[in-house]
Amino acid sequence: MFDLASLMMVLPEEILSIGATVLMLVAAWGGQKSARAVTWVSIAILIGAGIALMGPASSGGVAFGGLIRADAFAGFSKALIYAAAAVALLMAPRFFERTSGGDLRPEYPVLILLSAAGMGIMVSAGDLLTLYVGLELQSLAAYVLASFMRRDARSAEAGLKYFVLGALASGILLYGISLVYGFSGTTMFDGVAQAYAAIVPGIHDYGLMFGLVFVFAGLAFKISAVPFHMWTPDVYEGAPTPVTAFFASAPKVAAMALAVRVAISAMGPAVSDWRQIVIFASLASIIFGAVAAIGQSNIKRLLAYSSINNVGFALVGLAAGTQQGVASVLMYLTIYIAMTLGSFLVVLQMRDHEGNPVESIASLSGLSRTRPGLAAAMAIFMFSLAGIPPLFGFYAKFAVFSAAVNAGLFPLAVFGIAASVIGAYYYLRIVKTMYFDDPAPAYAPGDSAVEGGLITVAAIFISPLGYLAIPVLGAWTMAAAKALF
């Protein structure tokens, strides 16, 4: 069967997988020398996939008899994923050169491409099994990436931990899927939705409900929402910094978008059932992410807890369960990846005189005097993550809480926003360290125009100037959300 229309709708995934396969061969024959070239070609492939999004990939509708949905929602999520993956590629070369003696292996960009292909399938899944295939493709690439610095014990530990716990979560998810399949007779989202809609109010259908709970538990692991977050700090701390930046951005977007699609498209009729789960996970993530971050002394660990905290806020928008809620989740993710990639780019600049990476928060002391520009950018990201206006992070929180209030979820909105003040404390601590404390030994001067440029772009996007992008972003996210309803 040769279904040209369907093949056109998955054009981005085709570009990515074919590109990744070819590059893998290049890497196998070219060896270490080809690393730089492979990186640049990979970025070109990601751009190509991004361009392909403008075609039927974001407006085609249903492909392969419903296994894939190429709609605006998938298009918008993929655009974010590819952008984040490209930044993760740009960050990598210098980092690996400095830390492991020129050990940038060409497998890194290939794995990122494969992971991006998997994420693309995740966000456009129209079937529980497509979902699982995409998720595993992404995850397997991610496990290898986490342990990419194979001579570094922490990196190896991170990869192993991620793999074991990730496999457990996949098992939970698969178990949930099997229950849903068993009690609804189908794995297609439409059919599953019909099965949930057919539940007579008042009579509990335990099979479908257990399936729902297990599916959400598996997804909660992937987005690292409390109580399935335990792997996050260890993996984020141990993985090489560019990989951590990647984990905190692209897979987060993909898993979150996947959770939104499953919740709305497949389990939409059971909204009152999964809403409780989402509300619990949301508040627990906001509060736990904030409280646990207070005692951290390692910046990567702190950002890991920050990402847990942020997932909690994104879930506030999902809890609303409305079109506005879905749009606000996408808006949140857009702003969040800019903030988090910016922060990790700053972390990449934290190097002592010999060029070795430093990760302690204390080493940021007095950064505003030794590297004023870098400190200002970091301060912008931190205030923005804390959600203080006039920075763009405020609008992200504004959007999700607006959706929650409009959906009538007042207790969630009130507790969630009150708990955001706890989060402000540890973000302020970074600013305090950089601005109020006496200077620690200065970092090595910035030597990468690419990284400096990316930090500047992210900081400008997060600055009040970003507000001018709201009408455009708002229209896009709204159009994307509409595709699910």
Next chain:
Amino acid sequence: MSGFPILSLMLAIPAVAAVACVFLSANAARWTALIATLADLALGIFLWAQFDIGGPQWQFVERHDHLFGVFGYALGIDGFALMLIMLSVFLMPICIGASWRAIKSRVPEYMALFLVTELLMIGTFAAQDLFLFYVFFEAGLIPMYLIIGIWGGANRIYASYKFFLYTLLGSVLMLIAMLWMAHYAGTTDIPTLMQTDFPVHAQTWLWLAFFASFAVKMPMWPVHTWLPDAHVQAPTAGSVILAGVLLKLGGYGFLRFSLPMFPEASAQLTWLIFALSAVAVIYTSLVALVQQDMKKLIAYSSVAHMAIVTIGLFAFNRQGVEGAMIVMLSHGLVSGALFLCVGVIYDRLHTREIDRYGGLSINMPRYAVLFLLFTMASIGLPGTSGFVGEFLSLSGTYQLSTWIALLCTTGIILGAAYMLYLYRRVAFGEIRHDDVRKMPDLSIREFWLLAPIAAVVLWMGVYPESFLAPMRNDVGTLIARVSRATPVSDSQPAAGKSAPVAKGEAR
């Protein structure tokens, strides 16, 4: 009314100057900041001159609805906003002048942060969109946090955290209330919302959410504790702007949101405001009486003065509201000036301990005269601005609640006690310390920082009409809006009737 966007220009000047300052040397940054703030002052005076008293309620309106998607960029001022903007632009060049020599490290950043603060203050008062207001209102935390934290005293980090987190916690609940209002009314336009009748049961919750924010900003007892810490640790100019303008945001919020948008809830909860204010007046005045630190004493006196503002605002009559506005303006000038006076001697001796001074009227006569004037204005001596405001505010309160008026008037007496006691210990008596004896009198720069404030304090005290006239119509509009909910007064003043005269005795 010209179509020229004068309010946007007032926002743009400090914004541009702040960016420029970052890239300049210390001295160039000082001059840039001074010129920018003076330019804003000139624009402010122009604004006042052009303001059409008795004209439309909202003037100098600029609207770009939906510029930011769900909310827009809308500016416009009424009389209240005009007066508070004038206060901000008037104090700002003085703050820059006060920091001219006192701030030696990281001057460009300091000046840039002050300019950002000015931008945000003007924006808060001029915003006509609910969320634009919130953005300006909240954003003020960032520069103030950095000013206290970088250039503050020994305990600056604790103070900066306390300031930031206290005010943030107060404000986030207001955001939820705003989201609900925007959803209910379908608009984020403040003038429209001021005409919207929200359901009475919702009003109470909304009112409490706004109260949480404004009470902390104001600050009202018992959430005032961040203020003494912030004041004591902030540099002199930081204290001036904190006391002078930032505290007024709370009062402005009550005036702009709580009263006109939730009249019924305001009436229901007037007892809460009155009770907290009465406690604040008496308690913080007593606390002020025992302070050893000059700045702390003035900080506590600020809390007491702000309580006079809140009772005036919630008196639901013209005297009360006008008095509250005058107290706000007067307190902005007077407490700002008092902090400058503390700064003057702090720069010489580097201590704020009251006992280290004494007898300053002997070797610093010019300083002593100006300090005396501001002390008297703080007490509320007739002829100074303090008297006008406090008298109007208390007489307005008396019409609603005689008991609260009685309790709060004791604050005036206590205020006289602690201010005079402070002045006696600092300025009178013998000079006991040699280093105090060597202190030179006011320099020309310092004199010109204090003299304009002194002039305006006297002007407001002798002829308050200049300041009341632009606000008169707006007070009328506000009173008309809340009149349907005005609580019952306990004083029940009635027109006097002559005693009946028995027939036959008339001859």
